[in-house]
Amino acid sequence: MDATSLERFGRRLRVAMIGGGLGSYIGETHRIALRCDGLWELVAGAFSRDYSVCQATGRRLLLDPERVYRDHRALVEGESRRADRVDAVIVATRPATHAEIIVAVLDAGFHVISEKPLTSTLEESVAVAAALARSGKRLMLTHCYSGYPMIRMAREMVERGDLGRITAVDTEFASGAYAGGTPEGAWRVGSAEAGDAGMLVDLGTHALQLATYVTGARVSEVSARLDRLAPEHEVYDNAFLDLGFEGGAVGRCWSTYQAAGAVHGLRIAVYGDRGSIAWDHERAEVLWWRPVDGPETLLTKAGPMATAGALAASRFTAGHPDGYGLAFANLYRDFAEALMEEAIGEDPAPFLARLPGVEDGIHTLEVIDGALRSHAAGHAPVPLPAGPGSRHSVGA
Numbered sequence: 001m002d003a004t005s006l007e008r009f010g011r012r013l014r015v016a017m018i019g020g021g022l023g024s025y026i027g028e029t030h031r032i033a034l035r036c037d038g039l040w041e042l043v044a045g046a047f048s049r050d051y052s053v054c055q056a057t058g059r060r061l062l063l064d065p066e067r068v069y070r071d072h073r074a075l076v077e078g079e080s081r082r083a084d085r086v087d088a089v090i091v092a093t094r095p096a097t098h099a100e101i102i103v104a105v106l107d108a109g110f111h112v113i114s115e116k117p118l119t120s121t122l123e124e125s126v127a128v129a130a131a132l133a134r135s136g137k138r139l140m141l142t143h144c145y146s147g148y149p150m151i152r153m154a155r156e157m158v159e160r161g162d163l164g165r166i167t168a169v170d171t172e173f174a175s176g177a178y179a180g181g182t183p184e185g186a187w188r189v190g191s192a193e194a195g196d197a198g199m200l201v202d203l204g205t206h207a208l209q210l211a212t213y214v215t216g217a218r219v220s221e222v223s224a225r226l227d228r229l230a231p232e233h234e235v236y237d238n239a240f241l242d243l244g245f246e247g248g249a250v251g252r253c254w255s256t257y258q259a260a261g262a263v264h265g266l267r268i269a270v271y272g273d274r275g276s277i278a279w280d281h282e283r284a285e286v287l288w289w290r291p292v293d294g295p296e297t298l299l300t301k302a303g304p305m306a307t308a309g310a311l312a313a314s315r316f317t318a319g320h321p322d323g324y325g326l327a328f329a330n331l332y333r334d335f336a337e338a339l340m341e342e343a344i345g346e347d348p349a350p351f352l353a354r355l356p357g358v359e360d361g362i363h364t365l366e367v368i369d370g371a372l373r374s375h376a377a378g379h380a381p382v383p384l385p386a387g388p389g390s391r392h393s394v395g396a
Ligand SMILES: NC(=O)c1ccc[n+]([C@@H]2O[C@H](COP(=O)([O-])OP(=O)(O)OC[C@H]3O[C@@H](n4cnc5c(N)ncnc54)[C@H](O)[C@@H]3O)[C@@H](O)[C@H]2O)c1
Pocket: 018, 019, 020, 021, 022, 023, 024, 025, 026, 027, 046, 047, 048, 049, 050, 071, 072, 092, 093, 094, 095, 097, 115, 116, 117, 142, 143, 144, 202
């Protein structure tokens, strides 16, 4: 049996976390995901703006108190001085802080694992891309839905031509998060922390990234209608986007906090001239396949149409759900394998090809920036710049 990347690399990758303190929304998800395959070791952190929460998080994780830092600057400085410094840093703070932290981490020579959105504005994401290029390091963006077996299968079905020529894409993140009222201190709907594009960079970004991840096509044109359905919200809390894709497909993307009764609400359907596929995050284990010349079929990760990527992303046999935690863990596993393979002189490309990275981050922000401009111009279509595809985009 061949030695694994971990055996050949000889140790687990050391990682620090910025943000993600006890009580945060996403911190624990990252910690669960990075433990799954035993390829990462969380050894340091600046977990919270509140130092007492930061320290409590460090104690809960049994970290060396010397490696529990007051802020990201102290972390970058402290880790840079250590012989056993971390290999990578997770950025799990709110979007408005991402750009400054990511640039500081890259400039200090660490790989980055960043929560989405890459940054809160397009200008900031361009600065991050420049820092990534000059660092020679790698950046993975945790667009976690790209880690689901059935999303990997959808992408490979498009790639191998099962759907024929792609004609239309229908994607939505229709959440009911604030439909029943807005809780006190909900930063996602305040413009101070979230900015005008708040809901779009929070939810819309996932739906847009799924569309480009599955189809491999960039959005070339957007027109948008943005509304505040709850009068107390400062951000647009509902967005209807009409999309044009490179290659000629058309599409639409609905994102909202106001879909009353919805639990999560992330869905995608892709149509081609030979058939269509449809996926719903709340039934993540299955993918509808509707060929023009055969019966509609509910595909699972087993069965004759299963693709190599779907099988590699499945940890359990069909009928045993993998779920959100393992979709997240797939990103951590692929990124660890890429970094280890590269460190031992092997080609990381097969692992990087599956991962969302800086181009996904920039491109979704290009679409969102275009949507804001379109809305301001009375829903006029806004052409978007051509650029590299969102594939193969992790890294310098
Ligand atoms: N991929 C997903 O499914 C998913 C789900 C939820 C949130 N997110 C993303 O995760 C990020 C964090 O969101 P959240 O909901 O966990 O936010 P949150 O407010 O619940 O938690 C943020 C944490 O970061 C800390 N923090 C903020 N600024 C800091 C700084 N400068 N230095 C150190 N710590 C700092 C806060 O004290 C807190 O512990 C956002 O980018 C969000 O979009 C992604």
